[in-house]
Amino acid sequence: MTWKGPLAGRYPAVAAMVVAALVPYLVLSAALDPLLPIIAQQLGMSAGETRLAEGLANAGYALGTVLSVQLALHLPQRRMLSLYATILVIGSVLAAAATAPAVFIVGHVLQGLCTSLLLIAAVPPLVTGFPPGRLRPTAVILNLSIFGAVALGPLIAGIQADAHAWRPLFWVIAGIAVVALLLSLLTFQDVPPADPTSTRSPVAVALAAAGCVAAFYGASRLLPHRSLDAATLAPLLAGVALIAILMFQQYRSRHPLLILRPLASTLPVAGIVVAMSAAAASVPAIALTGIALRDRYPPLHLGLLHLPEFAGTVIAAIVFAKVFTTRALHYFALVGLLSLIAGVALIVSGVPPNTIRTLIGTGLIGIGLGASVTPALFIAGFTLRNVALQRVFAIIELLRAAAAFLVAPILLYxxxxxxxxxxxxxxxxxxxxxxxxxxxxxxxxxxxxxxGVRPPSPSLQRWFGGEPAWDSPPLLAAVRGHSTKPQPPSAGANPPP
Structure with a gap:
């Protein structure tokens, strides 16, 4: 008889596990930059080593999106989830207790890798594994876990930098990781591999690994060296090229790991564009705002100036819960991008911005981030069957991470x-x-x-029944003479996960 955790199937416990799994690294991704000089001083690290730790952790996060899908196809999914949580605890303890640069780098890289492994392994089952009535709170939880955590990063960094400390934050992060591990065991119920008969994709994983490591390594050299030499540009450009080759290879593959071909229609492509552009604009904009103000305010004051960003993500999450089952979902993503544009424009209109401009601008950026990326995930996800959601999330998170964490160091340079x-x-x-x-x-x-799209409303009953929530017309259908009347997807359009 298979062992079952005492809280298996309990929605509050599973949702809490997802929150505890995602929050640690996502907070650090936004809080780490102001703390790097303190970490470098106390651990005897050079500026290049601290940037390398940050870059390789982001590479691990991007790689984990692909690796998680591959492992889920062939290995028991919940056992792997508990393993990911265990390694997250190990990495978090290593980073918090580090007394040498190598230990800190290894620990932080494990944090990045395991967070995306947990994201792809845990979030889709939370969305599809409970009745449709749970989808609304799940949308709020997903939005706040990812973007609320990111929005709180600058404030938490300000608190730690004001105390000239970093270990308390990392020990709290380790404690939250322990909670995630305990909840993964308490909610455990054995789930078989998603599709053990599927073709293994070592080429896709190798391309993702080589591309992510090379690109983020190159990006990590930009600020410390402040020169576009071959040692910086070669890995950066090669890494980006390898990620592009991965996308092309998976699109052309007859048995892909990442199902790109079914996403090559109007709605999911638009959703991916929204997610990538919002990530590529918001993450560096937040960091640049901090740089513009760091000589004018102490760290804690600067962190408080970013607090409206978190308030903006909360507002966006609440509104998203109201609209994401209606056709307003599409307009909401557009409103998010317009809010992001308004926030960045307000800050750039006066650099360094004054207090009022900063408070309003960061609030608008928070609304924009929360109101654009998560809707984009669902706009793409509703186009395929719900069993494909894990692989849709993997593709979008890979591209979003590459857009956010590669563009940010380039713009800081x-x-x-x-x-x-x-x-x-x-x-x-x-x-x-x-x-x-x-x-x-x-x-x-x-x-x-x-x-030729008139934004449709998703049919949740149809989606939970195993069919797409809506039908997406081909790209450029209105100008290529294709019918824009919804057509049922072909039998091979949505391969099993």
């Missing part, structure tokens, strides 16, 4: 090297953020228009 003054460099980089957000908005809107 621009801010540090372009312009006659630091403020001029920050202003230039913020203008790039604004251009990315505006370009993504225009492209997503154009995809709807050129696809």
């Amino acid at each position: 621009v801010a540090a090297t372009v312009g006659s003054t630091p403020a001029a460099g920050v202003r230039t980089a913020l203008w790039v953020c604004l251009g990315v957000a505006a370009g993504g908005t225009l492209l997503a809107f154009a995809l709807y228009v050129l696809g």
